[in-house]
Amino acid sequence: MKRSYVAPDDFEVTPERLEWAMQTFQITEEEVKRQTDEWHDFEYRRAYSDWNRAWKRWFRQAEMFGTLRREHKPRRPEVVSEEQRTQDVRKWQEDMERLGISVVDAKKASVR
Numbered sequence: 170m171k172r173s174y175v176a177p178d179d180f181e182v183t184p185e186r187l188e189w190a191m192q193t194f195q196i197t198e199e200e201v202k203r204q205t206d207e208w209h210d211f212e213y214r215r216a217y218s219d220w221n222r223a224w225k226r227w228f229r230q231a232e233m234f235g236t237l238r239r240e241h242k243p244r245r246p247e248v249v250s251e252e253q254r255t256q257d258v259r260k261w262q263e264d265m266e267r268l269g270i271s272v273v274d275a276k277k278a279s280v281r
Contacts, residue, residue: 172216172217172218173216173217173218174212174213174214174215174216174217175211175212175213176208176209176211176220176223176224177220180209180220180224182201182202182205186221186224187201189225190204190228193228194228194231194232194237194239195239196237196238196239197238200237200238200239203238204227204228204231204236204237205224207227208223208224208227211227
């Protein structure tokens with residue numbers, strides 16, 4: 170295979186490559202396409218013959234340099250029972266007393 174400094178025009182993101190990138194880096198299909206476009210426009214200092222390997226390396230470097238746009242899924246708020254809440258408040262009050270801080274002073278400090 171001939172070595173080249175630019176990615177071949179016929180390089181395709183196969184379903185296997187797409188799945189690899191999405192699963193490995195927890196990114197969307199759109200991000201895989203965006204990164205692939207960036208990669209395709211890049212001109213390398215050294216020639217490559219294994220463009221699949223160069224493509225994967227691009228994604229690893231993007232992760233290392235923090236240029237991947239990750240899919241952010243909103244987290245669900247934790248549901249706490251009234252019993253657990255009451256226990257947490259009691260523990261907090263006991264901790265404040267043990268430290269010599271009155272609960273009233275602690276509440277005022279948190280309001281500021």
